Amino acid sequence: MLNKNLIEEILGIAIRHGGEFSEIFLENSHSLYFYWDDRRAEEVTYGEDIGAGIRIIQGDKVYYGYTTDISELGLKKLANNLSEVVIKGENNRKIIMEDKKEFITKALKDYKSVEVGEGIDLLKIMDESSRNYSPRIVQFTSVIRNHTQEILIANSEGDFVEEKRVRSVVYGFAVGEKDGLIQTGYEIVGATLGWELFTEDLVKNVALEASRRAILMLEAEEAPAGIMPVIISSQAGGVLIHEAVGHGLEADLVEKGVSVYKGKIGEKVASNSVTLVDAGVLEEKYGSSYVDDEGVKTNYNVLIDRGILKSYMHSRITAKKFGVAPTGNGRRQSFRYPPIPRMTNTFILPGNSKLGDMLDKVEKGLYVVKMGGGQVDTVSGDFVFEIEEGYMIESGKIKNPVRGATLIGNGPKILEKIELIGDDIGFTPGTCGKDGQGVPVTDGMPTILISEITVGGTKKRED
Amino acid sequence: MLDIEFVLKFLKKNKVEGEIFYQEKEKHSLTIYGGDVEKYQVSKEQGIGIRILKKNKQSFSYTTDIKNVEEAINKALAYVDYMPIDENWSLVEDLEAKDIKGYIEDPPMEERINTLKEIEKKIYSKDKRIKSIRNIVWEKICENNKIINTLNTFLEYNYQYQYVYTEISASDGNNERSGFEFDTGRTWYDLNFDNLVDKVVWKATSLLGAEQTLSKRTTILLPSDVASDFLELLSYMFIADNVQKNKSLLKGLINQRVASPVLSIIEDPTDERSLVPRAFDDEGVKTYKKYLIEDGILKEYLHNLYTANKERRNSTGNGVRLNFKSLPKIASFNMYIKPGIRTEREIISSVKNGIYIISLMGLHLADTVSGDFSLGIEGLQIKDGEFYKPLAEMTVAGNLKDLLNSISEVGSELYFKGNVASPMIKLEDVMVSGK
Numbered sequence: 006m007l008n009k010n011l012i013e014e015i016l017g018i019a020i021r022h023g024g025e026f027s028e029i030f031l032e033n034s035h036s037l038y039f040y041w042d043d044r045r046a047e048e049v050t051y052g053e054d055i056g057a058g059i060r061i062i063q064g065d066k067v068y069y070g071y072t073t074d075i076s077e078l079g080l081k082k083l084a085n086n087l088s089e090v091v092i093k094g095e096n097n098r099k100i101i102m103e104d105k106k107e108f109i110t111k112a113l114k115d116y117k118s119v120e121v122g123e124g125i126d127l128l129k130i131m132d133e134s135s136r137n138y139s140p141r142i143v144q145f146t147s148v149i150r151n152h153t154q155e156i157l158i159a160n161s162e163g164d165f166v167e168e169k170r171v172r173s174v175v176y177g178f179a180v181g182e183k184d185g186l187i188q189t190g191y192e193i194v195g196a197t198l199g200w201e202l203f204t205e206d207l208v209k210n211v212a213l214e215a216s217r218r219a220i221l222m223l224e225a226e227e228a229p230a231g232i233m234p235v236i237i238s239s240q241a242g243g244v245l246i247h248e249a250v251g252h253g254l255e256a257d258l259v260e261k262g263v264s265v266y267k268g269k270i271g272e273k274v275a276s277n278s279v280t281l282v283d284a285g286v287l288e289e290k291y292g293s294s295y296v297d298d299e300g301v302k303t304n305y306n307v308l309i310d311r312g313i314l315k316s317y318m319h320s321r322i323t324a325k326k327f328g329v330a331p332t333g334n335g336r337r338q339s340f341r342y343p344p345i346p347r348m349t350n351t352f353i354l355p356g357n358s359k360l361g362d363m364l365d366k367v368e369k370g371l372y373v374v375k376m377g378g379g380q381v382d383t384v385s386g387d388f389v390f391e392i393e394e395g396y397m398i399e400s401g402k403i404k405n406p407v408r409g410a411t412l413i414g415n416g417p418k419i420l421e422k423i424e425l426i427g428d429d430i431g432f433t434p435g436t437c438g439k440d441g442q443g444v445p446v447t448d449g450m451p452t453i454l455i456s457e458i459t460v461g462g463t464k465k466r467e468d
Numbered sequence: 469m470l471d472i473e474f475v476l477k478f479l480k481k482n483k484v485e486g487e488i489f490y491q492e493k494e495k496h497s498l499t500i501y502g503g504d505v506e507k508y509q510v511s512k513e514q515g516i517g518i519r520i521l522k523k524n525k526q527s528f529s530y531t532t533d534i535k536n537v538e539e540a541i542n543k544a545l546a547y548v549d550y551m552p553i554d555e556n557w558s559l560v561e562d563l564e565a566k567d568i569k570g571y572i573e574d575p576p577m578e579e580r581i582n583t584l585k586e587i588e589k590k591i592y593s594k595d596k597r598i599k600s601i602r603n604i605v606w607e608k609i610c611e612n613n614k615i616i617n618t619l620n621t622f623l624e625y626n627y628q629y630q631y632v633y634t635e636i637s638a639s640d641g642n643n644e645r646s647g648f649e650f651d652t653g654r655t656w657y658d659l660n661f662d663n664l665v666d667k668v669v670w671k672a673t674s675l676l677g678a679e680q681t682l683s684k685r686t687t688i689l690l691p692s693d694v695a696s697d698f699l700e701l702l703s704y705m706f707i708a709d710n711v712q713k714n715k716s717l718l719k720g721l722i723n724q725r726v727a728s729p730v731l732s733i734i735e736d737p738t739d740e741r742s743l744v745p746r747a748f749d750d751e752g753v754k755t756y757k758k759y760l761i762e763d764g765i766l767k768e769y770l771h772n773l774y775t776a777n778k779e780r781r782n783s784t785g786n787g788v789r790l791n792f793k794s795l796p797k798i799a800s801f802n803m804y805i806k807p808g809i810r811t812e813r814e815i816i817s818s819v820k821n822g823i824y825i826i827s828l829m830g831l832h833l834a835d836t837v838s839g840d841f842s843l844g845i846e847g848l849q850i851k852d853g854e855f856y857k858p859l860a861e862m863t864v865a866g867n868l869k870d871l872l873n874s875i876s877e878v879g880s881e882l883y884f885k886g887n888v889a890s891p892m893i894k895l896e897d898v899m900v901s902g903k
Contacts, residue, residue: 043713045552051543052793053531056513066505073513073532090508121550143714180714180837187717187838228842230683230863230901261501262600263637263646341511378833380844384637384646387861389830389844411830411842413863459680461842461863461901 007031009102011077012159015059016100018084020161023091024063027084027100028160030298031057031075032340035116039149041128049121056340059083062322063091069343102165108295112171112199115153119200124149127175127203131212135179138216141223143187144180147212149173151200158300166300172291172445173202174434177212181219188225188408190218191377191393195291195434195445218375218394221406228395228410228462234370235412235455236363236398241376242433243352243448248379248388249416250281251448252439254308254316255334255346256323258383265386265417266314274314275420278356281309283318285333285349291434292349292446299335299344306332320346338442348437352449356426363425363454370398371407371460378435386416389461410462419455427452470516470534472616475541479520479618482545487559487617489517489750490534491792497607498577500584506603515792520544521559525551530793556777559617560752567625567747574630574656580606584632587661591636594669597676599639606632613789615752623752627744632659638672645846645860647672648827652743652885671826675846678860683901687822687894688864689815689850692883694825695890699733699805702868703888704836706735706760706768707798708775717839717869721766727872729764730808737785737801741884746801751787755801758784772798804889808878812892815879817853823900824848824855839868845900862902874898 012029019027033055040048057080058071068090072083128147135145154170174195181188192214196202237245250266258264266274275281285303287293296302299321308316319327320335323346336347364372372395379390391411397404432449470490479486492514499507517530518541527548531540574580584604592598608630615623633650649668653659690698710716718726736757737746746755751773759767771779772787775798787796816824829844842865849856879892 045554046550048795049527049547049551050793050795051529051540051547053533053540054515054793055532065502067507069507069509071511071513073515073534086510090510121547125550182714189835189837228865230865230899232903258602261602263602263635265644341513343507343509378830380829380833382646382827382829384644385860387829387844387846389833389863391830391833391842409840409842409865411833411844411863411865413829413844413861415861459861459863459902461844461865463840463842463865463867463899 007157009165013100013102015080015084016159016161017098018081019059019061019088020096020098022088023096024061026062026161028060028158028299029057030340031157033155034152034339036150036152037116037119037124039124039128041132042146043144044132046125046128049124054339058340058343059087060343061087061091067322067343071340098161100161101163102159103163105165105167108168110169110171110197114200115171116151119151127208130205131177131208134209134212135177135216138213139181139220141181141183141220142179142216143182145212145216146178147176149175149203156298158296158298160300164300166296168295170197170294171199172197173200174291175203175208175211177215179215179219181223183223186223188219188222190215190222192218193434196289197291197293198289221394222408225406225408227464228407228460229464230460230462232457232459234367235373235458235460236367236370237373237376237450237453237455239427239429239431239450239452241373241450242431243450244376244379244390244433244435246281246353246450247348247351247437247446247448248381248390249414249419251348251351252381253383253386253416254318255348256317256319256327257346259317260323260326264383269314272314273312274417275309275312276423277312278426279309279312279420279423280307280354281351282307282354283334283348283351287350290350290432290447297333297335297344298337299331301331301333301335303333303349318346318348320344336444338444342442345440345442347439347444348446350432350447350449352430352432353426353451355428355430355451357428358425360427360452363452364398364401364403366454367398367401372396372398372403381416388416389413407462410460413459413461419458422456422458423453424456425454470514470537475537476616476618478538478541484545484548485521485559485618487519487615489789489792490614490616491515492612494610495607497605498581498584500581500588500604503585503588505581517789517792517794518544519795520548521557522548524553524555524557525549526554526557527551528795556774558773558777559619560621561619563621563623563752565623565748565752569626571628572655572657574608580656583661587634587665590665591634591669594665595638595673597638597640597673598669599637599644602635604632604634606630615750621752623748625746629654629743630656630659632661632664634664634668636668636672638676640676643677645672645675645678654743674848675826675858675860678846678858680861680902681859682903683899685897685899687819687896688898688900689819689822689824690893690895691812691824692881692890692892694828695805695893696885696888697828697831699803699888699890701831701834701836703800703803705868706770708769708771709798711769712775712778715837718766724766725764726766727761727764728875730878731761731764731872731875732759732806733761733803734759734806735770735800735803739802742802743884743886744801749785749787750789751783751796753783753785753787755785770798770800772796800887802887804882804884805878805891805893807880807882807891809880810877812879812881815877815892815894816850819850820852822850823859824850841866841868862900864898864900866899871895
């Protein structure tokens with residue numbers, strides 16, 4: 006992308022009036038977006054997103070700017086403008102960078118070799134699968150997206166890294182209708198992989214799962230409300246752990262005192278059976294990369310070890326403040342944003358229980374097979390998340406499906422109430438939002454039994 | 469700068485109709501934390517979106533590389549033949565319009581930084597129970613957009629707006645609660661900093677000691693900011709594209725009763741009180757005031773050119789481009805609920821038993837197609853017209869359709885913050901679940 010001498014010069018310009026650290030993040034992204042709605046390919050978009058962000062750190066202050074003009078002149082101008090705002094002093098530090106390290110996602114096929122017709126054909130197959138599943142499907146929408154992000158990161162400490170990341174995601178959204186009742190179903194598959202992810206079988210399955218869920222929910226009863234035991238299947242995804250604990254372990258929130266987990270390193274924060282990991286290194290997972298968006302190698306970080314809080318997730322800035330090594334969690338949506346501590350692939354390690362053992366313990370409760378999105382208030386630890394597919398449990402037996410429910414609870418309290426952990430694990434991809442930035446993540450969990458949690462359903466109770 | 473002439477010639481040479489959406493955007497931002505500036509941000513970007521129409525087929529591409537747009541245009545040209553035929557795509561013809569506004573300059577940076585630092589101090593000094601302030605963030609966005617097509621259309625408009633927000637936490641020793649508050653304005657002088665301080669401190673401290681209580685049916689008050697969030701959710705159902713595609717509960721109900729008679733919803737981009745008034749939309753269609761719901765009766769959906777062409781009618785002027793990366797979609801520019809008679813204070817005093825909601829969790833998870841929602845709520849119990857005690861870990865679940873019918877009163881105060889606005893709303897006989 007840019008030559009080494011020019012980068013060294015730009016990094017020098019940025020801190021010529023002061024500042025301990027300067028960094029350039031150059032991005033060249035290409036995306037292919039295929040959108041199907043109402044029985045036809047409604048939109049196919051090719052996009053180029055090219056730009057650079059420059060960051061200067063001086064004490065506790067961050068100066069950040071970005072531009073879409075990545076010419077030599079454009080970048081020098083940006084570095085110069087930012088340096089003017091930094092509190093004045095003279096600094097003639099010469100920046101010398103190491104040799105470049107390069108990393109590339111193992112993708113067989115990216116935007117350069119994809120034919121438009123291929124994408125449209127896949128969407129068509131999905132629509133046919135959905136409509137054939139049931140005449141009650143009244144609408145089917147799907148998206149296939151392939152994103153190639155080439156980044157260059159260089160900083161005044163000499164780090165010089167390039168990474169090419171290719172990510173692919175497909176999702177289907179089905180609308181079912183019966184006697185005026187409308188219900189929806191959703192399914193997503195995403196990976197840090199090329200276009201080869203989209204096999205005919207895979208996209209068909211996404212369409213069928215979304216459709217099956219929409220039709221199933223038409224037959225479902227309204228979910229009850231109240232406190233009860235809940236079993237969450239490993240297929241349901243790990244959004245519970247993402248919301249209930251994950252966000253609270255991001256070091257910027259801890260540092261500012263807006264996390265319930267502040268000052269709790271070394272303390273017991275969960276039941277003994279809970280070990281929580283965040284690992285950006287897992288191959289092919291949607292939240293993976295070789296380096297984070299500050300050029301730090303990603304890692305396998307044990308955050309909670311058998312109930313004891315071991316570590317937070319750090320960016321360079323928070324790591325320095327806490328006096329620890331960066332953990333490879335400094336991430337950003339694009340060159341338009343400065344990096345902040347974020348999750349990558351976050352999951353609970355499997356235990357040794359079976360679903361049968363868990364069911365035996367439940368007299369009346371809920372079995373959750375698929376979760377949707379969620380939200381957390383990191384100050385109080387209170388969270389909610391939605392149930393996309395759930396069933397009642399009566400006397401240890403899985404009974405009728407229920408619809409329209411969310412789970413609401415408090416992170417630290419729920420961690421204490423995880424009673425059994427299954428010997429399996431499942432992951433789901435998603436986009437996690439924080440401070441207006443969305444980054445790809447996955448969340449994973451074994452099947453778990455929570456002894457009690459509040460279910461917010463619509464079913465009318467006797468007053 | 470983008471060479472517009474070159475692009476138009478290039479499209480004509482390839483015998484297609486086409487449209488360029490050329491966006492220039494500037495963003496300034498300041499973040500205050502711990503008595504000092506934590507983050508200073510400035511940025512400038514440009515990008516274009518290229519829409520191509522050929523024999524009733526449409527394709528699209530975008531790029532930030534405005535000096536070298538040929539690659540992006542060539543991709544759109546290559547894609548268009550694969551797209552399905554649809555005679556409803558169209559571009560406006562022979563239209564020249566400009567909507568260029570001037571704005572009062574912000575005070576110098578030094579002064580802005582000092583005012584923001586002052587807010588942090590005021591929050592801390594307002595109440596001893598304030599434990600931490602995550603930050604005070606101020607951001608300003610300036611945009612200039614040009615829409616140019618091969619059918620002799622040249623449109624240009626600009627706008628700016630800014631906002632300030634803060635997120636804090638309060639503690640009483642046993643319990644911790646958060647508070648979030650924001651304000652928006654076109655210029656610095658429109659931002660009400662004192663009100664921001666008062667409200668955020670009140671929100672965080674009044675929830676301290678909140679507990680889950682028993683489930684019951686009760687009256688609920690949604691104050692202006694919470695009601696606005698709900699209105700934003702409802703806006704999805706008025707979008708004609710969703711209606712036409714079986715994704716709206718309001719399908720086929722024009723001129724029928726869909727809500728309580730106390731409810732009227734208006735969409736008016738020309739209203740000078742709104743944050744970003746617009747004379748024409750992102751397809752060049754003139755904007756105007758319209759009732760979506762009038763006294764509980766559904767009157768109109770929101771259209772762009774495409775959905776209007778499908779029904780052989782006129783667009784309502786709600787064609788919106790989120791940015792240069794997206795095609796014209798449909799959205800409201802300025803949607804609000806028509807105010808009622810009594811003030812918020814008077815409505816609160818009139819409630820014998822009820823809940824005043826301070827914050828909702830999971831609103832973005834509501835299913836706007838089926839209308840089903842289930843939300844976490846935090847708020848204050850009302851007893852004989854007075855706030856009684858704080859509640860948390862409670863849920864409200866239901867369907868948006870029923871919610872529209874359970875509105876019994878709308879308050880008189882209306883503040884425009886963002887693109888949706890609502891006075892306080894009172895709902896009757898809502899099931900609230902807890903223990």
